[in-house]
């Protein structure tokens with residue numbers, strides 16, 4: 001093992017910390033221990049921040065946001081596999097906001113390499129860099145990183161707890177630890193005596209943690225097999241608690257209205273009519289918006305409608321056209337990044353066919369089914385807050401700041417998320433609830449946004465423009481030169497989090513463009529950042545969400561210009577570069593029975609995107625139905641190296657694709673007079689039961705490294721659809737949403 | 747002015763203005779939070795409940811207009827006593843974020859009550875008002891077919 005590797009390994013495993021009533025150890029250190037966030041009571045032992053065993057129960061902690069991706073189940077399975085317990089014997093909880101739950105894999109993604117060609121050494125470097133995650137207090141669920149992050153750490157946590165429990169049993173029985181077995185939360189002695197983990201917990205707490213080798217894959221009982229999701233029964237009986245379902249004694253219901261010109265101030269507020277409306281208890285002037293506290297959410301919204309506000313101007317160009325002018329103007333400045341520059345992209349190979357194209361995609365809303373909301377109770381020296389959130393440690397410090405408390409005085413309770421998709425990485429809705437709670441000291445308040453408020457106050461996926469140049473010769477791609485202009489998600493988020501945009505090349509901005517596994521001799525990607533004071537944020541797959549569409553549309557144009565079958569063209573480009581990318585293409589070719597030919601009235605398109613460590617190929621079939629275009633069928637193949645739960649991962653794939661198709665067909669946030677023009681779902685439609693294609697998913701395990709699952713299904717979706725529409729109509733879609741240029745079935 | 751309402755077999759006296767939608771009576775007054783708020787304008791189906799067995803968008807029914815007995819997801823089955831349709835949902839591991847699923851199940855239950863063996867086209871027709879941003883549609887469809895079989899056997 002390299003020196004770097006040793007350091008990385010050691011820093012994860014060394015050390016233990018004694019706590020009142022127990023011991024916490026292992027698995028989360030970076031040189032110096034973070035405080036263990038679980039404070040065990042009498043008779044309980046916190047084995048590390050992920051396992052807690054008491055006389056009555058075994059609790060596994062999944063400090064990741066459950067927003068539908070099944071993370072709590074798979075995370076718990078990692079621990080349970082090594083601990084030798086079954087999921088029906090444990091309770092799975094979201095962890096409290098705590099530094100010990102930093103996300104190392106996500107920060108590892110910061111390395112500006114292409115990802116797929118990382119050597120083992122670079123992977124180790126990525127791990128070490130991942131420690132920065134702790135320094136930034138990053139407990140967050142995003143970047144499709146949870147399984148990469150937890151895969152080794154959680155199994156180690158389980159193994160260590162198991163061996164320590166065995167040691168406790170060994171001492172009690174007077175036998176050697178290696179004579180003992182474990183099964184279903186029990187230690188079994190050679191003579192058949194069984195000791196339950198729960199009875200051994202307190203004794204085990206006095207023992208130095210013991211490291212253990214991990215089980216080989218061939219011995220896995222849980223991992224790699226479909227596990228019933230631990231959140232499923234609650235979600236089909238209406239008993240799961242989402243943020244909006246929190247109910248506290250004496251709780252009031254509030255709603256909020258912020259300046260529809262995002263970030264503009266408030267000049268004048270007249271709430272005299274609202275004050276006396278039914279159910280209204282208090283009007284709260286937030287400085288940049290207003291909240292009404294009532295005895296019912298709907299009554300609060302009615303009262304908001306009766307409030308007259310004179311709003312300040314938008315700090316950004318007020319019309320969409322002017323915004324896109326500003327985005328295009330970014331091409332005139334120096335690029336922020338040139339993260340790939342293979343060969344000579346400026347040279348024109350003699351005899352080559354040249355192509356140029358410009359593509360445009362709109363701003364997008366996350367439109368989570370559960371509108372933004374948070375519940376808070378402020379008692380003067382303490383703030384408790386309940387919300388679905390993907391980054392609770394940031395959430396905690398920002399809410400603390402909003403009410404003038406120390407971070408430690410704020411308790412964040414993470415509920416289920418009624419959709420996240422990146423929107424709940426933000427803290428704006430928590431800050432608003434905290435301020436309203438401060439105005440209602442001693443009374444818990446739930447602040448729920450109307451759908452209209454939610455849609456108008458997003459942290460939008462930025463609108464983006466791409467300019468591509470390419471050359472094909474003798475049926476092959478020789479040059480791919482892409483330039484991407486948009487506001488920077490990274491800078492916008494950094495501004496909100498730490499008040500500074502950060503420096504250096506923005507990798508996220510060009511991911512999905514610069515790092516595609518295509519062997520094209522002249523391959524360059526440059527990123528251009530548009531400056532505008534409109535908040536933009538992470539939207540499922542972030543930069544890949546637009547770069548996947550841009551790149552895979554242009555690759556298709558190149559294939560057509562080269563007179564080649566678009567799938568074979570891609571296969572030839574991926575095979576010499578990275579086999580797993582070729583493998584997913586072959587897989588969809590086989591599943592879809594791709595021949596390159598379609599009957600009259602049917603069109604097929606293919607796209608392949610590599611994102612978050614996972615290559616995904618999608619084939620989409622569209623049919624002409626009395627002049628309307630129906631998305632009839634889809635085939636998806638993904639290779640994430642190791643599939644921990646196939647059924648759940650399949651759902652992430654077709655769900656991710658549906659999310660991409662919804663946006664491709666119908667999604668856009670546009671501005672007029674500084675205000676978002678879309679108000680509610682009728683203006684922001686999605687794929688529905690009758691417009692969702694019949695879909696097949698294949699999951700491969702041919703690559704060496706472990707890739708993500710929550711996002712990679714999204715990037716190829718729009719391009720596969722656009723390419724299919726081109727195949728059907730002969731008209732090349734170069735802007736989204738497609739509903740403006742094509743008659744889509746709705 | 748108090749209005750009387752029968753929900754899941756239990757009578758509630760509610761003291762709220764007449765125009766408050768049933769959704770907000772259920773959620774904020776009676777404390778039945780299984781019924782969800784998604785849009786408030788009849789475009790997502792998250793708030794679907796039954797009134798006298800018929801699927802309705804509770805965000806569109808003012809308190810004073812509630813014309814019959816209300817059934818919410820909590821009245822369909824509980825974690826300890828699951829209804830066949832809920833079992834079918836679990837068997838197919840339908841839910842992702844889960845937020846839309848109460849409404850999906852209530853809509854599907856009323857479809858199955860009227861039409862015990864719906865075809866794919868009939869499912870398309872009945873379910874297209876129920877949005878799922880997570881895209882769980884293929885499994886909702888499979889679960890409806892399974893529920894149909896389970897209910898026939900019962």
Ligand code: FES
Pocket residue numbers: 782783784785786787788789790791792793794803804805806
């Ligand atoms: S909340 Fe009633 S249909 Fe959306």
Ligand code: FES
Pocket residue numbers: 068369418419841842843844845846847877878879880881882
């Ligand atoms: S499961 Fe998330 S919206 Fe349907």
